[in-house]
Amino acid sequence: MFKDFKPVLGILLRFVIIYLVLLFGYQFYLNSGKDSGLDPFSGLIANQVSYLQNFIGYPTQLYNDAENGQVWFYVKKQYVTRMVEGCNAVSVMILFVSFVFAFYKGTKTFLFILAGLVLLYIMNLLRIAGLNIVMADYKEYGKSFHDYIFPAVIYGSVVLLWMIWIKFFALKHENS
Numbered sequence: 001m002f003k004d005f006k007p008v009l010g011i012l013l014r015f016v017i018i019y020l021v022l023l024f025g026y027q028f029y030l031n032s033g034k035d036s037g038l039d040p041f042s043g044l045i046a047n048q049v050s051y052l053q054n055f056i057g058y059p060t061q062l063y064n065d066a067e068n069g070q071v072w073f074y075v076k077k078q079y080v081t082r083m084v085e086g087c088n089a090v091s092v093m094i095l096f097v098s099f100v101f102a103f104y105k106g107t108k109t110f111l112f113i114l115a116g117l118v119l120l121y122i123m124n125l126l127r128i129a130g131l132n133i134v135m136a137d138y139k140e141y142g143k144s145f146h147d148y149i150f151p152a153v154i155y156g157s158v159v160l161l162w163m164i165w166i167k168f169f170a171l172k173h174e175n176s
Contacts, residue, residue, distance in 0.1 A: 015102035022094040030085065037066030042088040046071040049083075049128045058133060073132050080135035081128075089124040089154060093117055096158050103170035112169060116161045123157050 030039055038046070046062055053060040053075065063072040063079070070082045100113050127150045135142045 011102045014104070015098050018101045019094065019098035022097060023091075026090055026094060034069075037064060038069050038071050038083070039085055039088075041090065042083060042085050043071065045088050045125065045128065046073070046083045048125055049073070049132070052125060052129050053132060056129075058129075058136065060132070075132050075136040078136065080132050080139075083128065087124075087128060089120060089127075092124075092154055092158055093120055096120060096161060099162055100165050103166065105170055108169055112165055116165075119161070120154070120157060123154055127154055 033039055037043075043064075050060045050062050050073070053073075058075055061074040063074055065072060065082070070084045072079045072082045074080075096116055097113055100109060100116065103109075131142070131146055131150055134145045
């Protein structure tokens with residue numbers, strides 16, 4: 001009976017090990033600079049969102065609230081949102097990478113992960129900028145967009161990438 005489940009258990013074990021290694025690595029990264037405000041990766045994202053918003057006509061300034069580990073977005077003469085570490089989508093990216101590596105298929109695994117991470121990074125920048133724009137112009141919809149619509153977009157993107165990985169790469173030879 002165990003023999004029948006061996007492939008599934010192998011995939012599950014690979015997923016759990018990779019997920020935990022990446023999660024602990026990320027936690028180590030966060031702990032190494034926890035007293036210096038928002039982590040550098042989240043700060044980079046905040047700066048890129050600010051640049052994007054300025055580029056599309058939403059004058060934006062950042063206020064670094066290092067004491068509280070956050071950056072505030074000042075858009076259209078009002079503080080509209082704040083960025084904390086959880087906004088950087090790293091936890092979503094770790095989940096994505098772990099799942100794809102669980103179905104490892106050689107070099108194409110690394111290429112797919114790289115392309116997927118770039119896409120998720122861009123989606124997250126657009127998500128944060130979109131939320132800032134909603135909060136600046138349509139504040140009454142802010143909670144719905146923050147709690148439901150934008151999480152659905154980012155998690156939906158991950159699920160879509162997983163489906164593409166499984167259908168066109170991981171199980172391609174097995175379905176032929």
